[in-house]
Amino acid sequence: MKLDSIDRKIIQQTQAGLPLSPQPYQDIAKTINIQAEQVMQRILAMQKNGVIRRIAAVPNHYRLGYRYNGMTVWDIDDQYIDEMGAQIGQLDFVSHCYHRPRHLPDWPFNLFAMVHSKTEQGIKTQINEISRILGSYNRRHDVLYSTRILKKTGLRITSS
Amino acid sequence: MSQQLQNLLQHVDNTDKTIINHLQNGFPVCESPYRAAANQLGLTENELIERLQKLLDDGVLSRFGPMYHAEVMGGALTLAAIKVPENKFDEIANIVNSFPEVAHNYQRTHDLNMWFVIATDTPIAIQNVIQSIEKQTGLQVYNMPKRKEFFVQLKLEA
Numbered sequence: 564m565k566l567d568s569i570d571r572k573i574i575q576q577t578q579a580g581l582p583l584s585p586q587p588y589q590d591i592a593k594t595i596n597i598q599a600e601q602v603m604q605r606i607l608a609m610q611k612n613g614v615i616r617r618i619a620a621v622p623n624h625y626r627l628g629y630r631y632n633g634m635t636v637w638d639i640d641d642q643y644i645d646e647m648g649a650q651i652g653q654l655d656f657v658s659h660c661y662h663r664p665r666h667l668p669d670w671p672f673n674l675f676a677m678v679h680s681k682t683e684q685g686i687k688t689q690i691n692e693i694s695r696i697l698g699s700y701n702r703r704h705d706v707l708y709s710t711r712i713l714k715k716t717g718l719r720i721t722s723s
Numbered sequence: 724m725s726q727q728l729q730n731l732l733q734h735v736d737n738t739d740k741t742i743i744n745h746l747q748n749g750f751p752v753c754e755s756p757y758r759a760a761a762n763q764l765g766l767t768e769n770e771l772i773e774r775l776q777k778l779l780d781d782g783v784l785s786r787f788g789p790m791y792h793a794e795v796m797g798g799a800l801t802l803a804a805i806k807v808p809e810n811k812f813d814e815i816a817n818i819v820n821s822f823p824e825v826a827h828n829y830q831r832t833h834d835l836n837m838w839f840v841i842a843t844d845t846p847i848a849i850q851n852v853i854q855s856i857e858k859q860t861g862l863q864v865y866n867m868p869k870r871k872e873f874f875v876q877l878k879l880e881a
Contacts, residue, residue, distance in 0.1 A: 566796060566797070574789075574791060574796075577788050577789050578788075578789075578791060579788070580779070580786055580787050580788035581750070581787060581788035581789065583757075583772050583775055583776050583779075583787075584772070585755055585757060585758065585768060585772070586754060586755060587756065587757075588752065588754070588756070589754070599754070603752050603753070606752050606789065607752050609789075610752075612795070613792055613795045614791060614792055614795050614796055615789045615790065615791060615792070616790040616791070616792050617748070617749050617750075617789075617790055618749060618750040618752070618788060618789045618790070619746060619747050619748065619749060619750060619787075619790060620742070620743055620746035620747055620750075620775070620778075620784050620786075620787045621747075621784060621785050621786040621787070621790070622743055622747065622783065622784055622785070622879055622881065623782055623783060623784065623785045624879060626735075626781070626782055626783045627735070627743070627783065627879055627881050629879060634831065634838075644871075645871065648871065648873040649873055649874070651873065652873030652874050652875045652876075653874075653875075653876060655876055657875055658875060658879070659872075659875060660872070660873040660875055661802075661869040661870075661871065661872055661873065662869065662870040662871040662873070663802065663867040663868070663869055663870060664866075664867055664868070664870065666865050666867075669806075669834070669835070669865070670804075670835065670865060670867075675802075679879060705833065707831040707832055707833045707835075707838070708831065708832045709829040709830065709831050710830045710831065710832060711829065711830035712827075712828075712829055713816045713819075713820060713828035713829060713830055713837070713839075714816075714819075714820045714825060714826075714827060714828040714839070715826075715827050715828075716826055716827070
């Protein structure tokens with residue numbers, strides 16, 4: 564997607580967050596010296612073409628009480644992975660779902676689904692639910708829990 | 724659950740929960756978007772802005788605003804992992820974290836015990852970062868770029 568210098572300025576002004584002021588788009592417009600209407604049109608256009616996934620609040624899982632955050636990984640026959648991935652992504656407790664490459668023999672898994680629960684029993688139930696849906700398409704699986712956050716920064720784009 | 728965590732959770736009241744649940748799905752683009760969103764939630768504009776500020780200050784929300792799609796913007800992302808010997812874990816974490824392209828890094832329960840996201844402005848730069856990490860750590864980096872992203876209905880109920 565082609566972004567021009569005005570789009571990039573809008574992105575730079577909002578990548579840390581939207582201003583918490585009554586007219587946030589007006590405030591962005593003033594900072595980069597264009598009309599508020601133009602800022603809104605460009606943001607709507609970026610939403611339409613997918614540059615902006617959505618404008619939203621991103622909760623900290625742990626602070627909402629979601630203490631059990633697991634990366635579940637599954638070994639699915641490549642022939643069926645699109646069908647299975649689509650079904651697993653639809654589950655309301657799955658926040659991310661991807662097809663990724665295996666690294667045999669160390670890493671046989673090709674379907675990744677992140678799951679979140681407030682209780683240990685809850686996450687076990689979720690893993691069982693995924694396992695039930697995948698049935699015999701699943702050859703083996705594992706769950707990797709995060710034990711420490713070593714680094715967490717937002718994604719940053721440069722002005723170029 | 725720790726006392727500290729319980730205290731934090733108690734600060735999130737039902738109005739906060741409504742805000743979090745509602746604003747995970749989207750936010751208006753119009754002259755006074757906080758007023759528009761507040762009206763839908765039965766709040767005043769000021770109340771919504773103040774509560775969002777507090778939720779961000781307290782770390783209940785890690786972010787509020789447009790979520791940009793790196794690949795659509797021409798950038799690249801990958802997930803990578805390393806098997807790090809336990810006695811060298813902190814040393815290797817420091818090397819990996821020193822790369823500005825490494826956005827997130829987690830310790831996880833597996834032989835592949837270090838998992839990180841690399842984000843760059845161009846796809847070719849991903850390979851360069853991986854090679855540099857391998858050279859500096861002396862360890863193999865398992866690169867797992869996504870082949871396909873499946874649509875998800877993300878909503879963590881507060």
